[in-house]
Amino acid sequence: MDQIQAITQDSKIDRDKFALLNSGKRIAFIQSTWHNKIVDQSRKSFINQSTVLGIAENQIDFFRVPGSLEIPLQAKMLAKTGQYAIIVAAGLIVDGGIYRHDFVSSSVLDGLMSLQLELEIPILSLVLTPQHFDQGGTDEKFFFEHFKIKGVEAANACAMTLKNLQPLVLAKQSGCSGTARHHLWPVVDCEPT
Numbered sequence: 001m002d003q004i005q006a007i008t009q010d011s012k013i014d015r016d017k018f019a020l021l022n023s024g025k026r027i028a029f030i031q032s033t034w035h036n037k038i039v040d041q042s043r044k045s046f047i048n049q050s051t052v053l054g055i056a057e058n059q060i061d062f063f064r065v066p067g068s069l070e071i072p073l074q075a076k077m078l079a080k081t082g083q084y085a086i087i088v089a090a091g092l093i094v095d096g097g098i099y100r101h102d103f104v105s106s107s108v109l110d111g112l113m114s115l116q117l118e119l120e121i122p123i124l125s126l127v128l129t130p131q132h133f134d135q136g137g138t139d140e141k142f143f144f145e146h147f148k149i150k151g152v153e154a155a156n157a158c159a160m161t162l163k164n165l166q167p168l169v170l171a172k173q174s175g176c177s178g179t180a181r182h183h184l185w186p187v188v189d190c191e192p193t
Contacts, residue, residue: 003168011082016072019087020160021055021059021172023038024083025083025084025085026059026060026061026084026085026170027055027059027061027084027085027086027087027088027158028060028063028075028078028084028086028087029046029048029059029060029061029062029080029087029088029090030041030063030064030065030071030074030075030087030089030090030092030094031043031062031063031064031065031089031090032064032065032066032067032070032071032090032091032127033065033066034066034067034068034092035065035094035143037090037144038129038140038143038144038147039090039092039126040147041144041145041148041151042090042126042147042148042150042151042154043062043063043090043151044148044151045147045148045149045151045152045155046060046088046151046152046154046155046158046192047060047088047151048151048152048155048157049151049152049155049156050155050159052155053155053159054081054101055155055157055158056161061084063078066172067084067091068091068092068093068104068105068108068127069104069107069108071089071091071108071109071111071112071127072107072112072115075087075089075111075112075115076115076119078121079115079119079121079123082119084119085122085126085162085165086121086122086123086124086156086158086161086162087121087122087123088123088124088158089108089112089123089124089125089126089127089128090126090127090146090147090150090151090154091108091126091127091128091130092127092128092129092130092133092143093105093108093127093129094129094130094133094135095131095133099110101129102129104129105127108127109125109127112127114123120148121160122156122165124154124157124158124161126147126151126154128143128146128147128150130143138193157176
């Protein structure tokens with residue numbers, strides 16, 4: 001819990017930088033129900049940290065899917081609605097199931113990466129794949145706590161991504177056809193048209 005507190009104190013983001021959310025866009029959080037007790041820790045800590053950063057819980061919509069393999073399609077369907085500024089995906093893929101866990105993990109992450117590039121909507125992944133997972137043992141306890149930390153990190157990344165997108169969205173809305181220069185925060189070169 002000390003790690004979460006330290007991350008929280010160092011992660012204040014200017015609350016006025018979430019104009020995407022203020023304009024009606026929302027955050028989608030998709031969660032796999034496999035290993036739900038563990039994965040749900042990321043959702044809880046994501047909510048808590050988002051609130052600390054100035055993102056209200058009522059700006060986040062939550063969706064559950066059976067397993068991680070179903071996350072990319074759910075993300076695509078949500079992204080295509082145009083209602084979401086960012087999507088967060090959470091799941092735990094472990095060895096010992098019907099499918100090889102490395103195949104499932106690769107399929108999910110490749111799907112999410114392709115999707116965000118295709119639809120131009122950020123998708124943050126909390127889909128974790130340990131090399132080994134001992135159910136009922138120390139691994140289960142470790143990942144229960146680890147998903148709490150990952151939820152905080154995802155909320156921080158979500159806030160930073162929303163803040164980074166803001167100048168680009170404002171430029172697009174004002175009709176700017178300029179290009180973005182990449183610095184610590186995006187700067188958009190734009191001359192009135």
